[in-house]
Amino acid sequence: MYLSGAGSGVLQGGPGQATLGPGTPLECKVLGRRPPLPLLLSCIIILVVAGGAGLIFNLVMPQGVGWLPSYVSRPLWQEAGLSEAVRLQKQGAILVDARDASDYKLARAAGAVNLYPAEIKLLWPLLKQTLSAAPAVVVSGRYTSRWPAARIGQFLREQGLAKVYVLDQGLDAWRAAGLPVKTPRRARP
Amino acid sequence: MKVLAELISLACRLFLAGLFLWAAHDKVWDPASFAEAVARYDLVPLWMVNVGSVLMAWLELVTALCLVFGLATRAAALWISAMMVFFTGLMVYAGITGAGFDCGCFPGQNGHPAGYEAAWRDFLMLLPALWLLAWPGRWLTLGGTAPKRQRLELKL
Numbered sequence: 001m002y003l004s005g006a007g008s009g010v011l012q013g014g015p016g017q018a019t020l021g022p023g024t025p026l027e028c029k030v031l032g033r034r035p036p037l038p039l040l041l042s043c044i045i046i047l048v049v050a051g052g053a054g055l056i057f058n059l060v061m062p063q064g065v066g067w068l069p070s071y072v073s074r075p076l077w078q079e080a081g082l083s084e085a086v087r088l089q090k091q092g093a094i095l096v097d098a099r100d101a102s103d104y105k106l107a108r109a110a111g112a113v114n115l116y117p118a119e120i121k122l123l124w125p126l127l128k129q130t131l132s133a134a135p136a137v138v139v140s141g142r143y144t145s146r147w148p149a150a151r152i153g154q155f156l157r158e159q160g161l162a163k164v165y166v167l168d169q170g171l172d173a174w175r176a177a178g179l180p181v182k183t184p185r186r187a188r189p
Numbered sequence: 190m191k192v193l194a195e196l197i198s199l200a201c202r203l204f205l206a207g208l209f210l211w212a213a214h215d216k217v218w219d220p221a222s223f224a225e226a227v228a229r230y231d232l233v234p235l236w237m238v239n240v241g242s243v244l245m246a247w248l249e250l251v252t253a254l255c256l257v258f259g260l261a262t263r264a265a266a267l268w269i270s271a272m273m274v275f276f277t278g279l280m281v282y283a284g285i286t287g288a289g290f291d292c293g294c295f296p297g298q299n300g301h302p303a304g305y306e307a308a309w310r311d312f313l314m315l316l317p318a319l320w321l322l323a324w325p326g327r328w329l330t331l332g333g334t335a336p337k338r339q340r341l342e343l344k345l
Contacts, residue, residue: 037261037264039267043268047268050247050251050252053251065243067243100229100290145230147224147225147228170231
């Protein structure tokens with residue numbers, strides 16, 4: 001639609017409708033399309049929609065993970081530092097490495113057994129007797145997220161094991177402290 | 190020239206939309222596996238693993254849908270650019286640390302190892318997103334082909 005120029009006419013009609021008659025001065029300006037939402041506002045809307053949809057989906061659907069699972073909000077395990085872990089290991093505690101098998105094969109604390117969250121439920125009937133007989137279980141995993149270790153620790157406590165600790169340091173700290181690390185023969189320098 | 194630019198914008202939009210829909214559907218439907226993949230990088234604290242992974246998966250899905258329908262294309266392209274920059278950095282980090290595990294970017298186990306190769310791939314995917322940021326295009330967008338609505342201001 002293109003309008004140009006100026007004119008005059010008479011405006012007639014009531015609220016909500018009006019007609020122009022001769023003699024009314026009229027100035028008309030085409031303003032174009034409504035400007036789009038500012039970029040920042042659009043970005044915020046996308047973020048809010050994504051967060052809201054994700055929250056609802058994970059609350060409603062059976063496979064949802066929830067924002068704060070029990071091993072974060074109500075951890076049943078206790079934290080243990082390096083020195084405490086070593087002390088417990090000397091007393092007969094079982095050291096569990098909760099990282100995935102490929103990381104475990106590359107390097108692990110000496111004496112650690114590998115148990116990953118994906119397989120713990122499957123292996124539990126086989127390991128129940130051994131783990132229950134141990135005075136304590138120390139689970140190590142990654143340092144920052146501690147995700148696998150926390151899940152394994154929570155599972156073992158839920159199965160009735162009394163003393164389950166999650167190591168608050170990673171393998172690097174273990175190695176830096178001069179504690180024994182086992183690596184495959186080919187990977188040794 | 191304008192037609193060519195529109196054509197490139199449309200191709201970029203549909204390519205990124207398809208790619209992100211493919212990448213996001215598995216993460217959205219199986220959030221536990223994606224949370225595991227996020228935790229594997231060992232970059233975020235425990236309490237952020239689920240929140241971060243769910244938000245990331247849904248951000249990918251929502252931006253992909255925005256691109257499919259041509260809604261807020263520039264904003265979606267900006268989010269995708271930010272994600273690709275982040276993913277590229279993450280893959281470089283994975284390459285430096287020699288992680289070697291599946292990057293968790295696309296469906297399928299161990300098909301896409303994290304590392305320098307994945308960093309290159311992510312960097313290349315950044316380019317169409319940057320194009321869309323500069324030139325979002327109007328073809329096949331919601332409202333793009335409809336008659337333009339114009340506002341009139343009358344002064345009497």
